[in-house]
Amino acid sequence: KQRVLTGITTTGTPHLGNYVGAIRPAIAASQQEENQSFYFLADYHALIKCQEPEKVHQSTMEIAATWLALGLNTDNVVFYRQSDIHEIPELTWLLTCMTAKGLMNRAHAYKAAVDANRAEGEDPDFGITMGLYSYPVLMAADILMFNANKVPVGRDQVQHIEMARDIAQRFNHHYGDYFVLPEAVVDDHVAVLQGLDGRKMSKSYGNTIPLFLPEKQLKKHINKIKTNLLEPGEPKDPDTSTVFQIWQAFASEEQTAEMRKAFEEGIAWGEAKRQLFELINGQIAEARERYYELLANPAQIEVELEKGAEKARAYAAPFIEQLRHAVGIRKIG
Numbered sequence: 001k002q003r004v005l006t007g008i009t010t011t012g013t014p015h016l017g018n019y020v021g022a023i024r025p026a027i028a029a030s031q032q033e034e035n036q037s038f039y040f041l042a043d044y045h046a047l048i049k050c051q052e053p054e055k056v057h058q059s060t061m062e063i064a065a066t067w068l069a070l071g072l073n074t075d076n077v078v079f080y081r082q083s084d085i086h087e088i089p090e091l092t093w094l095l096t097c098m099t100a101k102g103l104m105n106r107a108h109a110y111k112a113a114v115d116a117n118r119a120e121g122e123d124p125d126f127g128i129t130m131g132l133y134s135y136p137v138l139m140a141a142d143i144l145m146f147n148a149n150k151v152p153v154g155r156d157q158v159q160h161i162e163m164a165r166d167i168a169q170r171f172n173h174h175y176g177d178y179f180v181l182p183e184a185v186v187d188d189h190v191a192v193l194q195g196l197d198g199r200k201m202s203k204s205y206g207n208t209i210p211l212f213l214p215e216k217q218l219k220k221h222i223n224k225i226k227t228n229l230l231e232p233g234e235p236k237d238p239d240t241s242t243v244f245q246i247w248q249a250f251a252s253e254e255q256t257a258e259m260r261k262a263f264e265e266g267i268a269w270g271e272a273k274r275q276l277f278e279l280i281n282g283q284i285a286e287a288r289e290r291y292y293e294l295l296a297n298p299a300q301i302e303v304e305l306e307k308g309a310e311k312a313r314a315y316a317a318p319f320i321e322q323l324r325h326a327v328g329i330r331k332i333g
């Protein structure tokens with residue numbers, strides 16, 4: 001069987017980008033016979049960017065409820081909270097000792113923070129924690145702990161999967177073939193979903209459209225998507241339009257072709273946005289109801305996560321024992 005694994009950082013409310021980039025393809029993959037899926041809430045990762053305990057906690061619930069509301073079948077999928085698997089931070093240390101510092105110097109997230117400091121004339125290391133710096137090692141541990149071979153992610157995460165491969169190779173070279181080399185699976189069809197301002201939709205840019213906004217607010221958010229000043233009747237370029245890009249991520253090929261034509265014929269922005277709202281709302285309305293029911297019933301979410309933790313640890317606990325033995329951490333005698 002193919003092992004498919006992916007996680008979402010618990011620092012905010014799940015948005016359309018997380019849905020089309022990660023959750024939707026992951027749920028589809030979990031329904032295929034040949035896959036065995038591991039999906040988790042990356043709450044240790046959250047601490048890298050967020051020092052607000054309530055926010056991390058609330059986000060953990062919201063992301064868990066999102067997966068469940070969208071129909072994740074937890075009988076077939078190992079669905080867990082990263083921090084319930086104590087073997088992961090332990091593996092992180094074993095891998096940290098195998099990770100070249102130069103590799104971490106090249107990580108995008110760290111480099112972006114350094115560049116931002118430089119641009120503002122600050123000390124390059126200002127505000128940068130070791131958590132941010134060695135974030136790819138924690139992510140490698142998430143993946144290698146379960147020997148996942150496929151990791152469905154958005155394009156922004158591909159570098160991290162490549163780093164996980166590098167780290168795994170180095171470990172295997174030193175200690176023997178313990179790790180499978182993981183591969184990123186990126187849905188090219190979807191690309192990186194744009195946010196309200198046309199940049200990548202991201203919690204850190206504050207330009208997201210949360211997936212399960214109440215209907216009225218969803219409509220309002222969609223109306224806020226930035227457009228150029230073309231009037232109704234003026235032809236519009238679908239390929240530079242955020243409205244069209246999001247449309248494409250939700251529509252069938254036929255619907256996409258129709259919208260392309262409507263753009264060329266000068267559909268009014270208000271009308272295009274109305275249709276986008278109808279399209280998205282139609283696809284998520286049922287799940288949204290389940291989502292609010294689950295949020296009102298956190299004990300039910302907790303039961304699912306504990307069941308998942310037990311299943312995940314059934315893999316992680318014996319494997320970490322092997323790895324400890326491999327590096328020389330063994331009982332005496």
Ligand code: TYM
Nearest residue numbers: 006007008009017018021022042139142153154192193201
């Ligand atoms: P995170 O929480 O930033 O994002 C979760 C997933 O959503 C995808 N994504 C997008 N896809 C398309 N368009 C967008 N605008 C968009 N925004 C986000 C991301 O690519 C990602 O797949 N470090 C990871 C979480 C993580 C992880 C892992 C993933 C921790 N350990 C192990 C896979 C395997 C992160 O911060 O994703």
